[in-house]
Amino acid sequence: xxxxxxxxxxxxxxxxxxxxxxxxxxxxxxxxxxxxxxxxxxxxxxxxxxxxxxxxxxxxxxxxxxxxxxxxxxxxxxxxxxxxxxxxxxxxxxxxxxxxxxxxxxxxxxxxxxxxxxxxxxxxxxxxxxxxxxxxxxxxxxxxxxxxxxxxxxxxxx
Amino acid sequence: xxxxxxxxxxxxxxxxxxxxxxxxxxxxxxxxxxxxxxxxxxxxxxxxxxxxxxxxxxxxxxxxxxxxxxxxxxxxxxxxxxxxxxxxxxxxxxxxxxxxxxxxxxxxxxxxxxxxxxxxxxxxxxxxxxxxxxxxxxxxxxxxxxxxxxxxxxxxxxxxxxxxxxxxxxxxxxxxxxxxxxxxxxxxxxxxxxxxxxxxxxxxxxxxxxxxxxxxxxxxxxxxxxxxxxxxxxxxxxxxxxxxxxxxxxxxxxxxxxxxxxxxxxxxxxxxxxxxxxxxxxxxxxxxxxxxxxxxxxxxxxxxxxxxxxxxxxxxxxxxxxxxxxxxxxxxxxxxxxxxxxxxxxxxxxxxxxxxxxxxxxxxxxxxxxxxxxxxxxxxxxxxxxxxxxxxxxxxxxxxxxxxxxxxxxxxxxxxx
Numbered sequence: 001x002x003x004x005x006x007x008x009x010x011x012x013x014x015x016x017x018x019x020x021x022x023x024x025x026x027x028x029x030x031x032x033x034x035x036x037x038x039x040x041x042x043x044x045x046x047x048x049x050x051x052x053x054x055x056x057x058x059x060x061x062x063x064x065x066x067x068x069x070x071x072x073x074x075x076x077x078x079x080x081x082x083x084x085x086x087x088x089x090x091x092x093x094x095x096x097x098x099x100x101x102x103x104x105x106x107x108x109x110x111x112x113x114x115x116x117x118x119x120x121x122x123x124x125x126x127x128x129x130x131x132x133x134x135x136x137x138x139x140x141x142x143x144x145x146x147x148x149x150x151x152x153x154x155x156x157x158x
Numbered sequence: 159x160x161x162x163x164x165x166x167x168x169x170x171x172x173x174x175x176x177x178x179x180x181x182x183x184x185x186x187x188x189x190x191x192x193x194x195x196x197x198x199x200x201x202x203x204x205x206x207x208x209x210x211x212x213x214x215x216x217x218x219x220x221x222x223x224x225x226x227x228x229x230x231x232x233x234x235x236x237x238x239x240x241x242x243x244x245x246x247x248x249x250x251x252x253x254x255x256x257x258x259x260x261x262x263x264x265x266x267x268x269x270x271x272x273x274x275x276x277x278x279x280x281x282x283x284x285x286x287x288x289x290x291x292x293x294x295x296x297x298x299x300x301x302x303x304x305x306x307x308x309x310x311x312x313x314x315x316x317x318x319x320x321x322x323x324x325x326x327x328x329x330x331x332x333x334x335x336x337x338x339x340x341x342x343x344x345x346x347x348x349x350x351x352x353x354x355x356x357x358x359x360x361x362x363x364x365x366x367x368x369x370x371x372x373x374x375x376x377x378x379x380x381x382x383x384x385x386x387x388x389x390x391x392x393x394x395x396x397x398x399x400x401x402x403x404x405x406x407x408x409x410x411x412x413x414x415x416x417x418x419x420x421x422x423x424x425x426x427x428x429x430x431x432x433x434x435x436x437x438x439x440x441x442x443x444x445x446x447x448x449x450x451x452x453x454x455x456x457x458x459x460x461x462x463x464x465x466x467x468x469x470x471x472x473x474x475x476x477x478x479x480x481x482x483x484x485x486x487x488x489x490x491x492x493x494x495x496x497x498x499x500x501x502x503x504x505x506x507x508x509x510x511x512x513x514x515x516x517x518x519x520x521x522x523x524x525x526x527x528x529x530x531x532x533x534x535x536x537x538x539x540x541x542x543x544x545x546x547x548x549x550x551x552x553x554x555x556x557x558x559x560x561x562x563x564x565x566x567x568x569x570x571x572x573x574x575x
Contacts, residue, residue: 042515044355053506054353054491057515060507063438068510068517070437075381077521149356149486150514153523 007092007102011129014136015104019085022157027069030157031062035130035137038062042158044148045123056145056154068157078155083120084109099139102127108158110151121158122146173575174540178563179548181541183533186362192482199461199572200226200479203326205312205319205333207463207476208232208242210490212316212349218261218276224478225322230309231255231265232318235276240313242320243278243306254306265306278306314338315345317474333459334400340407340457343448344465344472352505353491357514361526363462363477363485364569369522370458371565373397373408373556374545379525382517395454396554397561403550404460404568406561409452441507441517444469458561460568468518470501471508483530489513 018033034040043055059065088105095101103124110120128140143158170190174180185191200206208223209232220233222245229245231254245254247267254265254274264281266273271284280301288294309320312329319329330338359366369375377384395410436442446453447470457465462477473491480486489512493505511518533539543566546558550567553560569575 047353047355052351052353053502054509056355056513058506058510061438061440063436064441064510066437067441071382071385071517075385076517077379077381078524148354149358151358152360152514152527153357153520154515155520 007090008100008136010136011092011100011102012090014129014138015087015090015102015125015127018138019087019106023082023084025082027072027156030069031066033138034062034065034141035132035139036062038065038138039140039142040065040138040157041141042143042145042154044145046148048144056150065157072155076155078153079112081110081112081156083156083158084111084117098131100127100129102129106158120151121154123158173570177548178550178566178570179543181543181566183537183539183541186365186530187482187534187537189482192362192479194573195479196226196228198574199569201228201322202572203321203323204461204572205321205326205329206461207317207319207459207474209318209476210316210349210351210474210492211240211313211318212351213259214240216261218263219259220255220262220265221259222255222257223476225309225320227479227481228322229253230320232311232320233262233265233276240311240318241277242309242311244309246307247272248274248280248304248306249283274306278308280304280306315341316349317341317345332401333405336398336407337400337405337457337459340398340455341465343450344455344457344467348495349472349492350495350497351490352493352502353489353509355489355513357487357489357523358480359485359487359523359526360483361485361530362482363479364565365526365529366477366485366487366522367458367462367565368562369525370456370464371406371408371561372559373456373561374559375525376556379521380518382511395556396552397556397558398552399550399561399564401460402568402571403561403564404572405458406564407455407457408556408561409455410556411451412453441510442469443504443507445501445504447501458565460565461572466512468511469508470505471512472505473512483534485526 021029040059041055042057047055059068086107090102090104092100092102103126105124107122108120109117111117123143123145126142126144127138129136130139170188171182171184174182206225209221213221214232214234217234217236220231223230223232230242231245232240232242235241247254247269249267249270249272252267252269254267264273264275272280273282275281283295285293286295309322312319314329326332398407399405453469455467464475466473466475472493473489476488478486478488491509493502514520514523543559543563546553546555546560550560550564
């Protein structure tokens with residue numbers, strides 16, 4: 001049985017800064033929040049519980065994450081939109097080697113140019129956070145969406 | 159009661175005189191036509207795919223699905239038998255199963271505890287004889303007249319289809335030889351389900367089916383293909399049509415050996431900035447897994463099933479209408495039971511190409527809405543479908559709208575439009 005670790009303000013700052021980065025459309029900075037050997041995935045609660053290997057999106061390397069951001073910028077066609085993240089308190093457990101496992105709930109409001117603004121997705125971040133060159137980074141960010149249904153399309157990372 | 163729900167109701171507009179090379183914009187928005195589709199098409203002489211047999215492996219396992227927008231239950235009612243019925247109690251119409259999946263020995267309605275066996279036959283009625291001799295059902299009440307509304311079920315290569323009509327031809331005949339052969343090829347080995355999700359789209363269901371059948375748009379709307387040299391309109395391939403044109407297979411073959419330059423490389427048909435290359439091309443790694451050499455095949459089966467092979471990313475998609483202006487696409491991704499670990503990893507990596515977050519396919523989630531918002535309420539006018547001619551025939555070129563015209567041909571025939 002793991003016990004809750006005291007949340008380091010730096011971890012809250014990391015999680016908040018990541019959301020802030022997306023909400024302010026600084027997408028090219030997003031890879032900086034990850035270690036070089038990172039993994040970034042989005043799945044659904046249903047698939048996560050059923051241990052299904054395929055979710056919504058799978059970047060098993062940092063290169064794939066960079067490619068996705070490049071594709072969003074240069075290749076994919078979608079209605080201009082941005083996100084507003086709402087974050088819960090983070091819960092953390094610390095492993096023997098110091099690695100922190102952090103879980104944070106979120107809701108995302110999607111804003112499109114018509115002015116329509118509504119709940120797009122909600123879920124949990126399941127993060128593995130490590131110290132890297134004196135700063136905290138995500139080694140793994142698994143996004144577990146509450147619903148198995150995605151409205152229209154998902155292009156901006158969560 | 160709307161006019162369209164009456165027998166022999168006519169839609170409130172005429173089909174354009176040009177035939178299937180024109181589609182009135184009204185076709186995608188008209189609520190009376192939508193009601194007519196539910197009655198005469200989805201509950202008419204067509205087969206609706208509702209999932210895989212392996213999703214209900216044990217007797218009593220059920221899943222809930224839709225015929226058009228009508229909720230149904232599909233249950234394994236015997237070791238090799240399936241039953242299906244409207245998800246609606248025969249008593250007062252309450253939803254019988256409100257879970258996505260589950261297992262039942264009987265289906266008991268929560269409202270008044272009427273219960274049905276796995277084949278949908280009414281077995282017991284709560285307080286049938288009343289209490290202390292008072293109340294209860296009249297003595298002439300016949301259980302057999304109050305069974306669930308049953309649907310016919312047929313299976314083919316692990317896919318389960320249902321139909322609400324007695325007029326529907328046998329499934330093999332409905333699909334035809336060419337379509338059955340392609341299903342036999344795709345489902346020649348035991349499958350396993352790798353992922354499931356749905357995508358809600360704000361457009362009429364037919365706009366998505368047109369999009370699926372439109373091989374013309376692939377390289378133009380989906381720039382990930384072009385940018386990363388996956389665009390293959392210049393490659394060997396073609397369109398095969400079946401049924402009354404309502405079924406189609408769009409296929410192509412590419413070099414799947416990632417260690418050598420692709421055919422596309424050699425042809426220098428790159429429309430993208432050369433600076434734009436993948437940092438991690440592992441999602442493009444694939445292996446040739448079908449002897450026919452086909453690497454990309456989209457099979458659309460009328461009215462709303464898609465069987466997808468995009469390299470090694472395999473899926474079925476079932477489209478459920480959600481009113482005239484919306485639809486929901488249910489994706490089930492699969493591999494084979496005997497996949498190696500490496501093959502499984504490649505399927506996972508390639509899953510990035512498809513779905514609502516698909517690098518290749520995400521645009522399909524919104525393109526229908528780009529049409530819907532422009533034609534509703536501005537419905538005067540018609541869509542033009544003349545790429546590849548005016549006919550509904552197999553085509554060597556995929557720069558063609560023949561399979562879209564085929565869809566409309568079968569649609570018109572089914573609805574007598």
